[in-house]
Amino acid sequence: MTEERHALIARAEDTGPPALRHAGVSFAALENPLERFGPLIERLARVTRPDAAHLRAALSAEAVAILERTPSGFTTIDATPGFDSEPSRDLLGARDCLDRLWTGHHAWDARRSLLSVPLHREPGKVVLLAVRNPASGMGEPLARxxxxxxxTRGEPHDDIEIQxxxxxxxxxxLPVRLYERYRRLQRAAIESLSIVFQPIVSLGKIAGHVGVHSFEALARRAPLDAGxxxxLLNAxxxxGDDLVVERDEIIVAKALSAYASAHRSGPWDIPKPVSVNVSVRSLLSDAYLGSLREALASTGLRQVTLEISEQDPIRPRRDEIWDAEPHAYFHERLQHLARETGVAFAVDDFGSDYASVSRMAELPLTQIKVDRRVLHHPTALAELRFVEEIARHRRDRAARTVVVEGVDDLSPITLKQIYAxxxxxxxxxxxxxxxxxxxELKADVREDIAARVRGDAEQRATGLPALRRSA
Known part of the structure; x- marks a missing residue:
């Protein structure tokens, strides 16, 4: 392996999750065994029916069985010819096998060995895959x-391989070859996504004051997908950071290009504002800044907002030293990006994870989006008033727009209450x-929203009954 490839995997390890960095597993010891799993993973991902015969063929095993374990014993769900279920029961019932239900177990006697992999568990029942005489060194990774x-059975094979x-x-x-394989799969999968646009709606008590304020660009497998x-996006x-940044670069380029194209066929002379999700790490990346500049230049869009993901903490990596407190450092970075590109920033999903009051109060935001889960809190209205008051009294008077997300037919808070x-x-x-x-919003939709804001029919749900829950 070249020094460059060593550096690639080392950087990935350094920005990976703590559970990986501190796993205490020798890279040298695992590299060769895991290298062998590349072709196996590709074969397994293409198994259209995960029954015993297909799994035996993909694993090149002597025999395979899918078994159900209950307190009363084992039942064979499916098995290939030659699987001796009766003689194997002693190996399947080994105490240490039962104690390691989710790591897989490799047991053997003088005549045979057996790999037992728990596939699914529910109260009083475990579904197991039993592989007779598997290759050595395949236990725990193969179980995963x-x-x-x-x-993931039934999903597209590339999605299965990614997972x-x-x-x-x-x-x-993992060896670099598998890292690079994942990178190619992620790039192809993200580039294949469709972009759809969901309106952010301005409320009013008369239909003429109800309308589209802006749009959010959302990634979907297909245009009609609800969620x-x-x-894929979280993987x-x-x-590590490089893969997060690359994901966001592809998405912002696709989103702005699709929005510019949709606007040319749309009803407005001037583009409505559009927002795109982004991670904290991408906003700290000069590579992302370059891709953002290119996307803005090629589309000519001016009113673009980047919604900062609630998943990411604002803090330096282990190999970084910031010359200021994290929020102050990130504040300066956002101001730099705004000067360089003209984009605005929003905090996404306020009320969950890292989207804290300090993030809302200290960053140069023009929009605050309240997570749908807040609507179901017992103190929902008090929380909404708190957010609105902070936005209204900011010293820089920038964050004037508060958006409540996930408003639909299941929302317990009415539009009249939100408007008040x-x-x-x-x-x-x-x-x-x-x-x-x-x-544009249809006339009957605008009339209905205005009626709900006025409270004309308090018994009705917030959203339109014909529409499904927001994704």
Missing amino acids: ILQTLWR VLTDLRRDFR APVG AHVW VPIRHVQGYLAQQGAPSLH
Whole structure:
């Protein structure tokens, strides 16, 4: 392995999750065994039916069985010819096998060896995969692979491979070849995503005051999908900062290009503002800044807001030294980005994870988006008033827009209550779900929203009953 490739994996390890960095597993000891899993992972990801025969073929095993374990004993769900379930019961029932339900167990006697992999567990029952005479050194990594395969069965094979590699990455130091394989898979998967736009709606008591304030760009597997590909988008955080930044570079370029194209076919002469999600690490990256500049220049868009992900803490990496307190350092970085590109910033999903009061109060934000879960808190209205008051009394008077996310037919807080806070903007399936094209709100939708703001029908839910819950 060249020094450059060593450096690549070393950087990935340094920015990976603490569980990986402190796993205490020797890279040299695992590199060769895990290198062998590359072709195996690719074969398993393409198993369209995870039954015993397909798994035996993918594993090149002598025999395979899928068994159900209950307090009364074992039941064979599926098995290939030659699997001697009766003689294998002693190995399957070994006490240490039962004690290690989720790491896999390799047991043997004078005649045979058996790898037991728990695939699924529920009260009083465990589904196991038993592999007769597997290759040596395959126990724990193979257990991770097979558990993920079982969990993701039915998904596209590239998605399965991404999840398999990511689950291995959480627990093992992977060879560079598998790191590079994941990088290629992630790039292709992100580039294949569709971008849809969900409106942020301005509220009013008359229909003429209700309308589209702006749009948020959302990544979807397909335009009609209700939810985001969360597993794919979150997997990058397991692999280190470089993969997170690359993901965000692709998404911002796709989102702004798609928005510019949709605007050309839309009803407005001047583009409505658009927002795109971004991680803290990407905002600290000069590579991301370069990609953002290119996307802005090629599309000509001016009113762009970057929504800072709630997943990321604002703090230096282990190999970094910041010359100021974290929020002050990040504040300066955002101001630099605003001067360089003209973009604005929002805090996304306020009320969850790291989206704290200090983040809202200390960063140069123009928008605060309240997480949908806040609507279901017992103190929801008090929390909304608190956010609105902080936004209204900021010294720099920048963060004037508070947006309540996830407003739909399941929201326990009415539009009349939200309007009385006073908050004037909401987002969700209240008006329409995301779409690749841009549209004004229909007249009947605007009339209905205005009626709800006035409280004309207090017994009705906040959102429109015909629409599904916001993603």
